[in-house]
Amino acid sequence: xxxxxxxxxxxxxxxxxxxxxxxxxxxxxxxxxxxxxxxxxxxxxxxxxxxxxxxxxxxxxxxxxxxxxxxxxxxxxxxxxxxxxxxxxxxxxxxxxxxxxxxxxxxxxxxxxxxxxxxxxxxxxxxxxxxxxxxxxxxxxxxxxxxxxxxxxxxxxxxxxxxxxxxxxxxxxxxxxxxxxxxxxxxxxxxxxxxxxxxxxxxxxxxxxxxxxxxxxxxxxxxxxxxxxxxxxxxxxxxxxxxxxxxxxxxxxxxxxxxxxx
Amino acid sequence: xxxxxxxxxxxxxxxxxxxxxxxxxxxxxxxxxxxxxxxxxxxxxxxxxxxxxxxxxxxxxxxxxxxxxxxxxxxxxxxxxxxxxxxxxxxxxxxxxxxxxxxxxxxxxxxxxxxxxxxxxxxxxxxxxxxxxxxxxxxxxxxxxxxxxxxxxxxxxxxxxxxxxxxxxxxxxxxxxxxxxxxxxxxxxxxxxxxxxxxxxxxxxxxxxxxxxxxxxxxxxxxxxxxxxxxxxxxxxxxxxxxxxxxxxxxxxxxxxxxxxx
Amino acid sequence: xxxxxxxxxxxxxxxxxxxxxxxxxxxxxxxxxxxxxxxxxxxxxxxxxxxxxxxxxxxxxxxxxxxxxxxxxxxxxxxxxxxxxxxxxxxxxxxxxxxxxxxxxxxxxxxxxxxxxxxxxxxxxxxxxxxxxxxxxxxxxxxxxxxxxxxxxxxxxxxxxxxxxxxxxxxxxxxxxxxxxxxxxxxxxxxxxxxxxxxxxxxxxxxxxxxxxxxxxxxxxxxxxxxxxxxxxxxxxxxxxxxxxxxxxxxxxxxxxxxxxx
Numbered sequence: 001x002x003x004x005x006x007x008x009x010x011x012x013x014x015x016x017x018x019x020x021x022x023x024x025x026x027x028x029x030x031x032x033x034x035x036x037x038x039x040x041x042x043x044x045x046x047x048x049x050x051x052x053x054x055x056x057x058x059x060x061x062x063x064x065x066x067x068x069x070x071x072x073x074x075x076x077x078x079x080x081x082x083x084x085x086x087x088x089x090x091x092x093x094x095x096x097x098x099x100x101x102x103x104x105x106x107x108x109x110x111x112x113x114x115x116x117x118x119x120x121x122x123x124x125x126x127x128x129x130x131x132x133x134x135x136x137x138x139x140x141x142x143x144x145x146x147x148x149x150x151x152x153x154x155x156x157x158x159x160x161x162x163x164x165x166x167x168x169x170x171x172x173x174x175x176x177x178x179x180x181x182x183x184x185x186x187x188x189x190x191x192x193x194x195x196x197x198x199x200x201x202x203x204x205x206x207x208x209x210x211x212x213x214x215x216x217x218x219x220x221x222x223x224x225x226x227x228x229x230x231x232x233x234x235x236x237x238x239x240x241x242x243x244x245x246x247x248x249x250x251x252x253x254x255x256x257x258x259x260x261x262x
Numbered sequence: 263x264x265x266x267x268x269x270x271x272x273x274x275x276x277x278x279x280x281x282x283x284x285x286x287x288x289x290x291x292x293x294x295x296x297x298x299x300x301x302x303x304x305x306x307x308x309x310x311x312x313x314x315x316x317x318x319x320x321x322x323x324x325x326x327x328x329x330x331x332x333x334x335x336x337x338x339x340x341x342x343x344x345x346x347x348x349x350x351x352x353x354x355x356x357x358x359x360x361x362x363x364x365x366x367x368x369x370x371x372x373x374x375x376x377x378x379x380x381x382x383x384x385x386x387x388x389x390x391x392x393x394x395x396x397x398x399x400x401x402x403x404x405x406x407x408x409x410x411x412x413x414x415x416x417x418x419x420x421x422x423x424x425x426x427x428x429x430x431x432x433x434x435x436x437x438x439x440x441x442x443x444x445x446x447x448x449x450x451x452x453x454x455x456x457x458x459x460x461x462x463x464x465x466x467x468x469x470x471x472x473x474x475x476x477x478x479x480x481x482x483x484x485x486x487x488x489x490x491x492x493x494x495x496x497x498x499x500x501x502x503x504x505x506x507x508x509x510x511x512x513x514x515x516x517x518x519x520x521x522x523x524x
Numbered sequence: 525x526x527x528x529x530x531x532x533x534x535x536x537x538x539x540x541x542x543x544x545x546x547x548x549x550x551x552x553x554x555x556x557x558x559x560x561x562x563x564x565x566x567x568x569x570x571x572x573x574x575x576x577x578x579x580x581x582x583x584x585x586x587x588x589x590x591x592x593x594x595x596x597x598x599x600x601x602x603x604x605x606x607x608x609x610x611x612x613x614x615x616x617x618x619x620x621x622x623x624x625x626x627x628x629x630x631x632x633x634x635x636x637x638x639x640x641x642x643x644x645x646x647x648x649x650x651x652x653x654x655x656x657x658x659x660x661x662x663x664x665x666x667x668x669x670x671x672x673x674x675x676x677x678x679x680x681x682x683x684x685x686x687x688x689x690x691x692x693x694x695x696x697x698x699x700x701x702x703x704x705x706x707x708x709x710x711x712x713x714x715x716x717x718x719x720x721x722x723x724x725x726x727x728x729x730x731x732x733x734x735x736x737x738x739x740x741x742x743x744x745x746x747x748x749x750x751x752x753x754x755x756x757x758x759x760x761x762x763x764x765x766x767x768x769x770x771x772x773x774x775x776x777x778x779x780x781x782x783x784x785x786x
Binding site: 267269276296298299300301302303304314315318319320321322323324327440442443478479491493494495504 | 535536537538539540541542544545547548549551552555559597648649650651654
């Protein structure tokens, strides 16, 4: 392949110079790199949201893509940088759980990023995206073997925010993972883990809302009425035809979602 | 040409994974595709605004560019996907009128996108951008002939929001097409359709504002005073030197604009 | 090199067609150009902010990169377009001081952009980004010599907003250059110009805040307490662990910062 793809996911926003600096460092090392922004609008310091976005977006990229994730409230403290391999993709991120939803999908390997000769010199305390992740991503996209970046580790951080907890024989407590741009509430109930929803009676409660039916499309409900559907990622989501479910229901990211299945 | 250009216009915003997923699908099929974002900040479900932005931006791209437009309040219902060819450019969009301002510029051909073998399998009810438009765009950018995508149709949807309506011998009712980032009011009066504005007395009324003169530049008016000028797209627009006309005048997109020409 | 890099910095935002139009013009002339957005969210008409972002981002790009800056409250009046060369980079911008922080870093040459045959024809009064800067950037990225664009000049505009003013033997008045996305206050005190801060007692006052210590990382302070540190660009900045210093302290961009050094 003539060039390799690097994606970027950060909480830097696009009004500062930070994202462009990372791109400059990458292109200085690997001028033919093809850089794709996933998002830079992760809520500042929202690890769960970043974990969801990275897991959902990265799986659609060609094998061998290098995904850089820089969302780290603990920068400057002890979050070590890591390299993960999963589903033919390569991830660079701080070891703060932001790759948990990638890990959850299947076999994966994790290394600590310790090969300091790959980093910019000196490494600042405040901008690992520029000093560590960007140069290592550029080298990986040029073909550097992941094994050259550091040793395999087992004690990386995994968080379980993506998975509902069973609270009784018929009941689970999940959460709203993310409010998307349209105000849809994306829950962490995945249709593959709850296939019975398609055929058995159920009740999903989020805030004051109770829903007992699965709809096929956004447009199925009358305007203004919430419908439950399987979103494009396979997660159950609550949507309102041409309106924001989040505003209508007063629900925020992280809100609990209670499922009962008979 | 070594690679082909694909532009994206959506109402997905940039904080979710949706846009990146479309890019991943495109690059998985056509790794050398050159993807350019037009905008992802179309007001959710604003077809007129998207129609304007796409028509104004796309005309500056090289011939053969593939423009993907995903702005569709009706996704999941009966909006069929279409392929249009106009001015040497290729457009993919839902058949909801979002290409009306492209059609208005001259000869064009429209096809229904029916070649399901080009789509992802299965096609979801909620994300045609990923499942239909992205893979077809990638194949077109690789050189696939538009005729392979589906049959020519005549019954595609055209809307006339871009064109003022004549209400008497000397009067037209138009509208504010869009408020731009600077707060300028872009109307749907195009100087090519109203060349007399440059030489004859006129009055343009928007809300409480009445303007009777055409200025040459933004900076011509004293600070705080609205001026009327021919914008960079050829449409008449109301601007205020170093301030937002929309805020100052309390005018929103869609507001009527009344022209009288003597 | 197979292709050349062009960066774009504007105050156009990303919801209008303006940025995409510039990209279309560039790609129409030079289809292999590699365009990188620095930011399009410069506060409308904020020259100091743009000057900082461009100077900080551009230095990380490979030599020979063409940086286009379109932030100009005076468009349509007498701001002439210029081309600057500094540190192996090429800049295109209006002559309004937006390159002052690039000039401040060392030797540089400035030319007026007068080679009208390189421009689009006609040149509009309102969109120099499309009509002048985009086509010239494309030609430079193809290898055109800067000397072909216009003559060297000495009377270009330099502003000194990046540099604190000495007000007594021990005191300097500086300013908050920019509030970044995290709410950090980036001042114009650079550690290379004030190395004594690392070893001598000092007091930095911004609004009601007084700080007398330099921290090593964001996370050093207790949550909610402002810390002073050397930011990733070398400028002193005030940050609050996991919160916005700007909100907490009620400080805006441009606010004075008073340094006393004993």
